[in-house]
Amino acid sequence: RMLDQTDERLSQQLAFLTEIDKLKSVLRATTLCDGSRRENTGEHSWHIAMYALILAEHAKSPVNIDRVIKMLLIHDIVEIDAGDKPIHGSHDIAEMEAIEQAAADRIFGLLPEDQRKELRALWEEFEAAESDDAIFAKSVDRVQPVIANLETGGDSWLEYNVSRQQLEDRVGWKVAKGAPALWQHLQARIRNWFGARAE
């Protein structure tokens, strides 16, 4: 029989939901807080959605937390094709953006048209990092690896030989831009970690 419209939508939606299962196999530079293994992008996406939910009150400008959570749930889906790009690594930015745009075309393209448009727009908003919601979303995305590093004794900071200045340049100002009290709060622990290493 012909698929009716509900079945047609469900087929597309389940194809998308099955495809994104692959995000659980994309490995990040950061390890779990117990240092036992590297984190994957699926569990990372859950964790930072929780970060946003719990830390929303510290956003510099008021945010729509429901939009922020959706943004964070989908923010790294392109990594299924593009892989994780460690914040302390070096990359060709134009090439990386082209790969991520193609990934967004393919993966969000599995969805029915209305949902494709909605999620693509939300992902573009996150990437642009200009709206209050996106700026806060970026700040929690950036702070979670800092905390994992502080918990593990600096696993990925040591691997990438990160200096305190580099942490400020690549991470700190972005956290502070969306959640100033949060970055302020972490200063003592960060100072201690880099201080102990310098001695």
Place this chain on the structure above:
Amino acid sequence: RMLDQTDERLSQQLAFLTEIDKLKSVLRATTLCDGSRRENTGEHSWHIAMYALILAEHAKSPVNIDRVIKMLLIHDIVEIDAGDKPIHGSHDIAEMEAIEQAAADRIFGLLPEDQRKELRALWEEFEAAESDDAIFAKSVDRVQPVIANLETGGDSWLEYNVSRQQLEDRVGWKVAKGAPALWQHLQARIRNWFGARAE
């Protein structure tokens, strides 16, 4: 110096966010869709939040999708202490509930009081499975392992020796209660899988 109120809240909130990192080390019965390894509860929580976001239109009764997503992000946090209880395994239900209540006391208790109350209430609502939001949340929580089984050729169904009747009794009616079109849509694939096995 004395911690001011913002720092005090941030300390509690970050303690909670670091504690729940452990959910990434709780293993479930289900494997990833490529069969490569068992799924953990952190990445599962991300995936079913995505299921809810994408499949909300199929809810039997209209839902507040923002509440459903929050509910699903936190629904399994108690497994940090209580472990995963496979749906096709057998358990002492009263003992399991006591362990989960104690886990909820401890883990949500890390948060500032207002957030502890809010998340605990949301988790209790999920567990009670009576509100429209909770019934839909339960249906996507139940259907995701079905799809993983269909994708992998029945990894955990074979391990637990699940019959088609058992699947209906433990899973099917709960999916259908919250999202009838979704369960209907999967019937052909389920029939094929159990049919091929019976031959």
